[in-house]
Amino acid sequence: MFLCYYFSSLFYPVLLERKDRDGYMCTSKRFDKSYKIISNKEICAGYFELKIKVDAVSRYCYPGQFFMIDIPEVFLRRPISIHCIGKGTVSFLYSVVGRGTKILSEMGRSSGSVISRRGEGKDGCDEIKMLGPLGRGYGLTSNASSKFLSCVSFDSYEKKSCPKSRDISFNPVIVAGGTGIASVHFLATKLSRKGILCYGVHSKKDLLCLDKFKKMGWEIVISTEDGSKGYRGYITDVLSENLKAGDTLFACGPIPMLKKVLRIAREKNIKGFVCLEEKMACGIGNCQGCAVKINGENKLTCKDGPVFEIKDVEL
Known part of the structure; x- marks a missing residue:
């Protein structure tokens, strides 16, 4: 260690x-x-x-x-x-x-x-x-950066350096559980189009960043396990009704939530990406302690991920 x-x-x-x-x-x-x-x-x-x-x-x-x-x-x-x-x-x-x-x-x-x-x-x-x-973020996975990010190059945050995507068919749906909202907020600020945020937490006191997503113009669907705000239950219970053919799904949260997200995405033939949450000791692939099964092979969350395509993840 x-x-x-x-x-x-x-x-x-x-x-x-x-x-x-x-x-x-x-x-x-x-x-x-x-x-x-x-x-x-x-x-x-x-x-x-x-x-x-x-x-x-x-x-x-x-x-x-x-x-x-x-x-x-x-x-x-x-x-x-x-x-x-x-x-x-x-x-x-x-x-x-x-x-x-x-x-x-x-x-x-x-x-x-x-x-x-x-x-x-x-x-x-x-x-x-x-x-x-x-790690590899959403803009570093194969065939991803030029498809849905508004900034192909992050060398500058000046507007003139950030050409918008011409892919008008791109419809993003973000699914976040708990503090998984932290990662997808940065993603939302760089997506070329606004979409739907499906956000699940235990109680309304655990809701984070909603004002930031509202300012960016995102539609928001909320679930709480105790029913204190929004739908009573898990966000995956209402995910299907907020997905349609052609959507691109982005998800980050606890493993039980991601397992259900993957099942729903595959049933509806939805493409997209998940950001995995795993315990890490080194963060650069030396300790081999964050291995996950990706497309039949052992990959490291810290080095090969944490972002992977939905079609490849095995949980």
């Missing part, structure tokens, strides 16, 4: 964007360094949005990718999906579920005139060390 952590800190040199032997686009660059924390706000009970100043690194981030975040007093880094990209910034949306995320939630947060001492860096600002961006 120590070797996994050690080697993950070594493999951060520039990697030029290229295609691997399977024809998939690989990430263009990844970095292993410390960054300043801009803010770390609790947006609702138990959920936080962490915003980091990364400068040029933001130009190399694709929807679906993630960073391995180094948390003080915790041995292994934590993989967290990219939630939002700004000019020179990257944001993460996460929930406090254990000791690691509890410590993370305390970094960079003010308490009166006192700033958390954890990870304190230059100029009195908290810093955090991260490795990334990592």
Whole structure:
């Protein structure tokens, strides 16, 4: 385990964007360094949005990718999906579920005139060390980037550099469960067309990012297991009625939800992509600890994914 952590800190040199032997686009660059924390706000009970100043690194981030975040007093880094990209910034949306995320939630947060001492860096600002961006995102899977992303190249976020897709038949449907909304929000900001968001959580207090999707003009379907808002039950119970022939499906959430999403998509012959959530130790494929079955072969979620085509995933 120590070797996994050690080697993950070594493999951060520039990697030029290229295609691997399977024809998939690989990430263009990844970095292993410390960054300043801009803010770390609790947006609702138990959920936080962490915003980091990364400068040029933001130009190399694709929807679906993630960073391995180094948390003080915790041995292994934590993989967290990219939630939002700004000019020179990257944001993460996460929930406090254990000791690691509890410590993370305390970094960079003010308490009166006192700033958390954890990870304190230059100029009195908290810093955090991260490795990334990592993995294949939605724009890095085969035949994907030019088909549905409004930005074929992410080297600039200026509007003049982002040609819109001419595929007028593209109708996106996003399915998110719990904190899976964090990953697909970044995706939604870069899709060439607006569509339907199907979002399932346990209770209305767990609903996140709805205002952001509304501002972007997305139609929203909500389900809660306790019936406190929207449909009472699972989001997969109402997914079929919101899918039609020709839609492109994007899904991120817990494995039980994804299993049902895959079954429904195949029954209705719907194409699309899923972003898998797996525990990771290194994030770059050295430890082999996040293997999944893809098209009859063992693949690594961190390196070959986390985004895979629906037709290939076996759960």
